Amino acid sequence: MRPPDAAGPRLLAAGRSIASGAAALLRWPLRLFEGREGREWRTVVLTLLIVFALMAALGSVGAVSTGVVVNFLVGLAITACIFSLLALGLQVQFGHGGILNFGLIAFAGLAAYVMGILWRHAGRGLADAIAADAALQAAVLAVVAAAAAVFAAPVAGLAVERFRPRAPTRLKRLAVLAAAGAAAASAVSLFLPLGVTQSRDAVILLGILLGIGAAVGLAFVFAMPAIRLREDYLAIVTLGAAELLEAFYRNEIWLTGGTEGILNLHNPITERALSNDAWQGFVDALDPNLRAVPLAQLLIAFLLVLYFFLLFEALIRSPWGRVLRAIREDDTVASAMGKDVNRFRLQALVLGGIAIAVAGILIALRTSTIFPGTYERQLTFSTWVALVVGGVANNKGVFAGAAIVLVALPELARNLRVLEEFGLQNIVGPGQGVAAGLILILFMMYRPHGLVGRKEELLFGR
Amino acid sequence: MRRAPRSLPDTAAPRKRRVPGARWIRPVAPAPPAAGAWPASAAPPAGSPPAGVSRVADLSLLPQLLVNGLVIGSILAIAGIGLSLVYGILKLANFAHGDLVILGAFLAFLFAVPLSGALEASGAAVGASLLAFLLLDLLWLKRLGLGERLVLLALGAPLVALGAFLVAGGRGGTGTTDLVLVQVTLLSAVFSVAALLAMDRLMWRPLRRKQATLLSLVIVSIGVSLVVRNGLQMAFGTGNRSFDRPTAVSPEVFGVLISEAQQAALVATVVVFLAVHLFLSRTRTGKAMRAMADNLELARISGVDVNREVMHVWVLCGLLTALSGVLLALINNNVMHVNMGLALLLPLFASVILGGIGSPYGAMAGGFVVGIAMKTAGLWIGTRYEVAAALIVLIAVLLLRPQGIFGGRVA
Numbered sequence: 001m002r003p004p005d006a007a008g009p010r011l012l013a014a015g016r017s018i019a020s021g022a023a024a025l026l027r028w029p030l031r032l033f034e035g036r037e038g039r040e041w042r043t044v045v046l047t048l049l050i051v052f053a054l055m056a057a058l059g060s061v062g063a064v065s066t067g068v069v070v071n072f073l074v075g076l077a078i079t080a081c082i083f084s085l086l087a088l089g090l091q092v093q094f095g096h097g098g099i100l101n102f103g104l105i106a107f108a109g110l111a112a113y114v115m116g117i118l119w120r121h122a123g124r125g126l127a128d129a130i131a132a133d134a135a136l137q138a139a140v141l142a143v144v145a146a147a148a149a150v151f152a153a154p155v156a157g158l159a160v161e162r163f164r165p166r167a168p169t170r171l172k173r174l175a176v177l178a179a180a181g182a183a184a185a186s187a188v189s190l191f192l193p194l195g196v197t198q199s200r201d202a203v204i205l206l207g208i209l210l211g212i213g214a215a216v217g218l219a220f221v222f223a224m225p226a227i228r229l230r231e232d233y234l235a236i237v238t239l240g241a242a243e244l245l246e247a248f249y250r251n252e253i254w255l256t257g258g259t260e261g262i263l264n265l266h267n268p269i270t271e272r273a274l275s276n277d278a279w280q281g282f283v284d285a286l287d288p289n290l291r292a293v294p295l296a297q298l299l300i301a302f303l304l305v306l307y308f309f310l311l312f313e314a315l316i317r318s319p320w321g322r323v324l325r326a327i328r329e330d331d332t333v334a335s336a337m338g339k340d341v342n343r344f345r346l347q348a349l350v351l352g353g354i355a356i357a358v359a360g361i362l363i364a365l366r367t368s369t370i371f372p373g374t375y376e377r378q379l380t381f382s383t384w385v386a387l388v389v390g391g392v393a394n395n396k397g398v399f400a401g402a403a404i405v406l407v408a409l410p411e412l413a414r415n416l417r418v419l420e421e422f423g424l425q426n427i428v429g430p431g432q433g434v435a436a437g438l439i440l441i442l443f444m445m446y447r448p449h450g451l452v453g454r455k456e457e458l459l460f461g462r
Numbered sequence: 463m464r465r466a467p468r469s470l471p472d473t474a475a476p477r478k479r480r481v482p483g484a485r486w487i488r489p490v491a492p493a494p495p496a497a498g499a500w501p502a503s504a505a506p507p508a509g510s511p512p513a514g515v516s517r518v519a520d521l522s523l524l525p526q527l528l529v530n531g532l533v534i535g536s537i538l539a540i541a542g543i544g545l546s547l548v549y550g551i552l553k554l555a556n557f558a559h560g561d562l563v564i565l566g567a568f569l570a571f572l573f574a575v576p577l578s579g580a581l582e583a584s585g586a587a588v589g590a591s592l593l594a595f596l597l598l599d600l601l602w603l604k605r606l607g608l609g610e611r612l613v614l615l616a617l618g619a620p621l622v623a624l625g626a627f628l629v630a631g632g633r634g635g636t637g638t639t640d641l642v643l644v645q646v647t648l649l650s651a652v653f654s655v656a657a658l659l660a661m662d663r664l665m666w667r668p669l670r671r672k673q674a675t676l677l678s679l680v681i682v683s684i685g686v687s688l689v690v691r692n693g694l695q696m697a698f699g700t701g702n703r704s705f706d707r708p709t710a711v712s713p714e715v716f717g718v719l720i721s722e723a724q725q726a727a728l729v730a731t732v733v734v735f736l737a738v739h740l741f742l743s744r745t746r747t748g749k750a751m752r753a754m755a756d757n758l759e760l761a762r763i764s765g766v767d768v769n770r771e772v773m774h775v776w777v778l779c780g781l782l783t784a785l786s787g788v789l790l791a792l793i794n795n796n797v798m799h800v801n802m803g804l805a806l807l808l809p810l811f812a813s814v815i816l817g818g819i820g821s822p823y824g825a826m827a828g829g830f831v832v833g834i835a836m837k838t839a840g841l842w843i844g845t846r847y848e849v850a851a852a853l854i855v856l857i858a859v860l861l862l863r864p865q866g867i868f869g870g871r872v873a
Contacts, residue, residue, distance in 0.1 A: 100677060102557075102684070232555040232680055233815070233860055239557075240808040240853040251846045377804070381688055388681065430695035437688030444682045445668060 067289025081301035087398035089355030097348030098328030103238030108360025109375030115207030145184035152183030215357035261371035391453025535833025536731035541786035542825035544779030550820020564803030566787030569650035655780030723792035818866025
């Protein structure tokens, strides 16, 4: 019955399916904005667009060239990424874990200082020793490989579960192992041959790992006395411990350099961005105005935020996340169900603390310096305001909150500094703090779930 | 258009600022103490090492440190009563309390130095408004008619205004004399109370209505703390401010130096203790407050007008924070700094939790314990880490006896 020349209809059908496939592909970005999640994403993206448009407008006032504006925006984007990571850590600790951490800056400061102190006191000597000694080189490469594998494994696992959920478990394990091995191999290849520069990079990497370890230790210290107590007690203890650490940075000059800080940190990002011709060429091809180093910083900060965001999203949706939220809602019920409340809380504190520690290290690596004034309680409070503005218990909120409170507000204040020439000293700087405080109060009173927070998961202000 | 190297929200302008004499307040790099400036280190026995350089404890300093601890403890005790009552009755862990203390000091400074010319006038105005407030408050219960209230006000206000004039008129010359100090403390107390009542009306009462949780109240109080601290910086700058008083030589009592300001602080604590005790045990309002701290619902159904008593709690809190703020500046060689308030927060919470939340007597006892612990611990761990002692006391209490010494009961 088929007509002899079936090519026509067949071609037609093929064309139709291709067209519908293309249309679906085109619609796919729009589909992202459908439904509840989509609406939340829409709010976040819109906020980011508004903030950055505003900043572009501010930056182009009196700018001599577009290059200046572009670089300015890249700088702001780095800030936004780093502070989003800071707020993301707090989101896990407070938004999902219900832990009132008013000492979050202690995690960031401690991690950065551990890295800085290692470099300041042992850096060059250790690097030279590594470059000279084969056994040390092997040890360093082993550490690098292990760190890369640990870093890559969760993402590989997430990808496998996302795209091949029905695969046999052995295959999944194999895939994760392969990904971890690949990550380890590529990380090791980054450090080969282990010359002086690479050894210095390795020392900084060692410092970063030690810093993250110190932040994890700090989480245990915080948890020891207070995690089984009421939230307000934990708030006071963390605040006090952060103050104490700050006093330590300032006063132990022999170790931390005091208020002078730690200068001239070796910076792998800068070194590699400047020495890598391919990256330079890529940046030049993108836009001749762009500079290689900030763009490399932006790339790394963005990838890290993305990494932690995906990780935390997956964790929050997992059974672990559901238990955590159940504990936040009512720890008596959760413990009656046989869940070890303190253990889950400690895990939330540790996971959030790792994200905050990475953000603190990024802050230090951005300028290759560490000052005690950077890691002060002011940043703790600003991060809290950002969290509340963005929305508690929703990981997406931190991007909007950080963009508004930690990027736009300081930038506006910086632009208003010209007022100081008209005899308005002491108005703009503190005014920023007053504004942050008022924003916090008003949001807590009238929109306690923030921009994209979830009302049904609200911890407060019913 | 390059960004500043540290692109952080830098509202806290005084980063490396050093508060002369305020060594116990904010751990700063060791500074050679100015002679007569700070009694703790004003005249250390010969050969005593500079604080913080050597950690060898010199026990001959112990009596002096005990006295200094008592003095700091008295500040903590006075300020802690308000924090404890608010914490116990309103279930509000007020993280702005330290900033309210320093707000009291700055208000006093405002009237003592920049507005000293207008002291009489402002005293009179404040006296009149104070009277109006007191009368209105009394009349709240008596259910008088509007006409009767107006008559009472019209009769009473000029009397108090006259009294304020008489008090204020006695001062001669310039500078913050003792009399002026008393006046500005009163003025500061009035304005502190007004500020606290306004805050209650604008924030805490609506939040109470919404039955906001402890968590949200804590976060709001952080916002209040930000506003107050930065607002003070806007008004008074980031530097040190001080009363216009000469530095007196500290008299020596049994080999221990006690400045007049320290004596005043100790005497004030005794007076405050007696007054608060009489107030809480004898007056109707005080009894209502204790009842509310014990069990709010029970007090409410027993006929306590909760909103009115909450106002009274804030009034008491404002009076005591203003007094403690002024005393804090006085014992600190008349110097005050915006960040002193936040530094007071941890010791304050430590003393309140140690004494038992909601217990004013416990807060006073806890204040002395924490003050002495901080001062004497400074002998071993260095004066810059005194706050560690408060933290350790706090953690120890939380671990061993989280309900506090007085078990969270009032009286």
